[in-house]
Amino acid sequence: MSEVSGTWDEEADVVVVGYGFAGAATAIAAHDEGADVLLLEKAPEEHKGGNSRVSANIVFWPNDVEKAKTYFRALTGPYTDNISDKMIEVWAEEMHANRAWLERLGMQPIGIGGAEFPEFPGSDCVEMLVNAGQLPGSGRQEFTLRQTPAQLGQMLGGERLWKGVTEPALDARKIRRMYGTAAVHLVESSGAVAGVLADRQGKRIAIKAERAVVLTCGGFENNPTMVRTYVNALPCIYPTGTPYNTGDGVRMAQEVGADLWHMSNIAGPELFFKAPELPVARWINLPHAGSYIFVAADGKRFIAEGDQCMGTDRHGKLNYHGMWMQQTAPMPVHLIFDESFRASGCIGDSFCCWDVVHGNRYNWSDDNLREVERGWIKRATSIRDLAALIGLPPDVLEATVTRYNTFVAQGADADFGRNPAWIAAIETPPFYAMELTPSFVNTQGGPRRNENAQVIGLDGRPVPRLYSAGELGSIYAYNYNAGGNIGECFAFGRIAGRNAAREKPLELAG
Numbered sequence: 001m002s003e004v005s006g007t008w009d010e011e012a013d014v015v016v017v018g019y020g021f022a023g024a025a026t027a028i029a030a031h032d033e034g035a036d037v038l039l040l041e042k043a044p045e046e047h048k049g050g051n052s053r054v055s056a057n058i059v060f061w062p063n064d065v066e067k068a069k070t071y072f073r074a075l076t077g078p079y080t081d082n083i084s085d086k087m088i089e090v091w092a093e094e095m096h097a098n099r100a101w102l103e104r105l106g107m108q109p110i111g112i113g114g115a116e117f118p119e120f121p122g123s124d125c126v127e128m129l130v131n132a133g134q135l136p137g138s139g140r141q142e143f144t145l146r147q148t149p150a151q152l153g154q155m156l157g158g159e160r161l162w163k164g165v166t167e168p169a170l171d172a173r174k175i176r177r178m179y180g181t182a183a184v185h186l187v188e189s190s191g192a193v194a195g196v197l198a199d200r201q202g203k204r205i206a207i208k209a210e211r212a213v214v215l216t217c218g219g220f221e222n223n224p225t226m227v228r229t230y231v232n233a234l235p236c237i238y239p240t241g242t243p244y245n246t247g248d249g250v251r252m253a254q255e256v257g258a259d260l261w262h263m264s265n266i267a268g269p270e271l272f273f274k275a276p277e278l279p280v281a282r283w284i285n286l287p288h289a290g291s292y293i294f295v296a297a298d299g300k301r302f303i304a305e306g307d308q309c310m311g312t313d314r315h316g317k318l319n320y321h322g323m324w325m326q327q328t329a330p331m332p333v334h335l336i337f338d339e340s341f342r343a344s345g346c347i348g349d350s351f352c353c354w355d356v357v358h359g360n361r362y363n364w365s366d367d368n369l370r371e372v373e374r375g376w377i378k379r380a381t382s383i384r385d386l387a388a389l390i391g392l393p394p395d396v397l398e399a400t401v402t403r404y405n406t407f408v409a410q411g412a413d414a415d416f417g418r419n420p421a422w423i424a425a426i427e428t429p430p431f432y433a434m435e436l437t438p439s440f441v442n443t444q445g446g447p448r449r450n451e452n453a454q455v456i457g458l459d460g461r462p463v464p465r466l467y468s469a470g471e472l473g474s475i476y477a478y479n480y481n482a483g484g485n486i487g488e489c490f491a492f493g494r495i496a497g498r499n500a501a502r503e504k505p506l507e508l509a510g
């Protein structure tokens, strides 16, 4: 931590670092509590919004607090000791309060489905909400991760919550935002956090926080060294969200002695597409059914293809002999398919992710032929030639496809149990291969926080005047329910904002 020296360039009661949903909720709550708020955002204005803005914009809302406590406890699985009863209680209460709070801000919530772990106790409390703002029709719409990309796209993404609710709420309150301003270090005075040092257009500036600093600057998805250090067996995994989340909050919190938690937990992996031209992986929505398989570097299948590009719709957790375990993914993986699948429709469609909102906004062709011409998809007249083209053993790939086709003829995938309704023979030439990459939406780890959203030090005590919210040090210790990160951004963002605003003004030394 840096000591105060010289003069301050900016000041506010509450300084919020990072402008996604967690930063937005924190800023709104602190402002409504009477504080003068300054939001710092590392990205330039056109890239504001972090993962939040480019997400599917789904909020998990528990409709019953007691059931939510039970469900949240079940989600923590073997990591249950990490989360105190008090924390579970506050988590459940504030997540439940999200709906009314969002409605006050202008959200028109509609439910689009239920729990990701319906077999867990308390799961019937789960509602997933989207902002009906620009949606066709009204009322409850059924949602499953097995819908077609087009159906999903009609309901999700589109920055519905960001543009329709939170950003207008900050505008209405005239909350100050400084873009292109990356917090680098926390500043200390008399053992408490008193501000931040930030880099702004090549200049180091000092920003005083009269009451508190709140870190809401996201995870470490774009810091490959941190990913390799903390996340097991996924050495080359690409994010689909903002490139600006590089673990700065973890490092700043560590500098002031924060304890860390949930560093190995991620939402993923899934198999998406990373073109060299694109800054991050592109979320693609393969149809669940079709004449395609995934194969690893040995030319063999490794999973039941279908759900969410990976064979699981549990955000990267697989049930292994009765226990939910973190899934890994081999590299490279190739999607192998035939002409009928190629011609059946767009396979690179996407309704959210960084590339859709800010990136190249690549417009995937309806028949996938433009991508063949670009070299993203390889084509050959036989499976053996295709194998040679992508560097896989031809005998093995041919045997893999033959075996899979036998299962299709028999109506049951004896190796991986892929849904019988989704299997179709790979038999119509030419044949195609597209390399997929393990990808994830976000990390969950960061500084440990308590029920007041205070950052906790290695000594088990709160670091004075330092708070956090959002995916930086998320409460998700293990299993994760869709919509949960955004729900948590709002829940703990409000707690952080309220408590930060209520801190006594700092008597600065010097």
Ligand SMILES: Cc1cc2nc3c(=O)[nH]c(=O)nc-3n(C[C@H](O)[C@H](O)[C@H](O)COP(=O)(O)OP(=O)(O)OC[C@H]3O[C@@H](n4cnc5c(N)ncnc54)[C@H](O)[C@@H]3O)c2cc1C
Binding pocket: 017, 018, 019, 020, 021, 022, 023, 040, 041, 042, 043, 048, 049, 050, 051, 052, 053, 054, 055, 056, 057, 058, 059, 060, 181, 182, 183, 184, 216, 217, 218, 219, 240, 241, 242, 244, 245, 246, 248, 249, 283, 352, 353, 354, 440, 441, 442, 469, 470, 471, 472, 482, 483, 484, 485, 486, 487, 489
């Ligand atoms: C494609 C995709 C789809 C998703 N869909 C959903 C969904 O539907 N529902 C759900 O619950 N979750 C979803 N998630 C996850 C969810 O979006 C995120 O976990 C959540 O939005 C994180 O919010 P946040 O405010 O904590 O961080 P972010 O929204 O990532 O914001 C962090 C901000 O901090 C800024 N920052 C970083 N370092 C600094 C620094 N040093 N100084 C200043 N600013 C800094 C970043 O530029 C960024 O703008 C999805 C994620 C992705 C990528």
